[in-house]
Amino acid sequence: MVTTINSVTPYDHPMDVNVVMTVLHPQPIKDLGNILLLNATSADPKAGGTLSDTLNSTDILNGLLLRKTDKTTGSIYREYKNLDAVAVDYKEGTPVYKKASAYFAQSNHSDRIAVLDYNKSKAYEALKAFWYFNWTFAICVDNTIDDSTVNLSSIFEVNKDHFLVLQTDNISQYTQFNGQNYTIGLSHDLDEPMDAAFVGAIATRPVGAVTWKFKNLVGITAQNLTTQELAGINNVHAIAYEEMMGRGQTSEGTTLSGEYIDLLHGVLWVQTTAQAKLEKMLQENGKIPYESKGIAMIGAVLTEVMNKAYEMGIIMTDDATGRAMFTVTTTPREQQSQKHLSERFYDGASFEYHASSAIHTITVNGTVDSDTVLAA
Structure with missing residues (x-):
């Protein structure tokens, strides 16, 4: 990244309209396809x-x-x-x-x-x-x-x-x-x-x-x-x-x-995204309290990831409800072991989703009405 040293102020622009230009550069690709x-x-x-x-x-x-x-x-x-x-x-x-x-x-x-x-x-x-x-x-x-x-x-x-x-x-x-x-x-x-x-x-x-x-x-x-x-x-x-x-x-x-590769690629996306989002949550908060509020924050992050995965087509739609087929579960503090509480370790979060599939082959049955009368 180029650093510009600004030690002077720009000249006044004596016009009624001032257009400020910003140049946007593409971000380096850090993706799951490299x-x-x-x-x-x-x-x-x-x-x-x-x-x-x-x-x-x-x-x-x-x-x-x-x-x-x-x-x-x-x-x-x-x-x-x-x-x-x-x-x-x-x-x-x-x-x-x-x-x-x-x-x-x-x-x-x-x-x-x-x-x-x-x-x-x-x-x-x-x-x-x-x-x-x-x-x-x-x-x-x-x-x-x-x-x-x-x-x-x-x-x-x-x-x-x-x-x-x-x-x-x-x-x-x-x-x-x-x-x-x-x-x-x-x-x-x-x-x-x-x-x-x-x-x-x-x-x-x-x-x-x-x-x-x-x-x-x-x-x-x-x-x-x-x-x-x-x-x-x-x-x-x-x-x-x-x-x-x-x-x-x-x-x-x-x-x-x-x-199928797309299913496994989706699994990898969910795994890496959930890890990254949860790590960011830990880094950007003063602390995550080991109580219902902190556990709810973990559940919210996982739900956010699942919803994004659904938008991307990784998770299937439930035809009966029209909603994404996933669940996120978190267990409360009182269900954690004393050892885990002492070590500030929480393992009560889980999720489950039904992977979206795709149509790879098609069979169509056609019927033709004919006016030709065939001999018995």
Whole structure:
């Protein structure tokens, strides 16, 4: 942010009308749709000597937004504002550049892309260092699926707050990921980075307002799939980019467990938003009294989050009442244990909601009245 030093007053403007102009700049996107490219190597990334976490003027002019090195693993995390910025560190034609190019070709890409260079043998420690940076969806620069990929998927599954997107041209490889809620499997020719396009086209669109099926991917060739081929892809809960009625579209919108991505993305939104709102409540009040007033404040924050989730399309409408299908419950002080009262710990708040769904297939029954009399 540029700081302007004002040591003098402005001149008087001798006019009857004075128009005051304010320039509004876009806010950096910190959302649940940002992407991380996982660039695994067989050795610790080489920083060319000492690589400072502080960006210099050249870095900034080149479009580098953030650089951070994890001293424990040697992993390097970077955020870039556009494809030209990526090209400074990863030349045109390199695997990272190709993924980034496909990502920025989509109309709904974010204002940044992140890349993590790390030693494949230190994946757990490297991801741990940068897990809570500004990204939610990760793709692999190298689409080879092996034991390290299974371990990578397990990291996402146990944390349940980020998504790993894989791509292969051999769907039999996905059988080892059966049941993984937070791993998404794409079926496509490896010559085209469908994974980067998939995230760029859909992930930053409003959570709750979009299903991941039927979506167009710029620069990705749609496949003409036979019924058997599509059935095989669907059986492992993978997603293809298929030709449908003369237009390319994503064939489904599920993770490899069969759960729908939009539902899990909505769960993540509710979780992170509730955490952020409650933390803000704790920070901005002198104290939250451990009595009915303070407990009511907690309930009010959760109700606010649920109502917003309903507006976004994350929560279903009850057809009988026309209202959102959620409940928020808080238990009073007297129901808390003496231990919790002593530790100033409250765990009497809970909520439940019915996730909104979407229509993915349609069957219509038609009847035609004919004047033709057929022979008996």
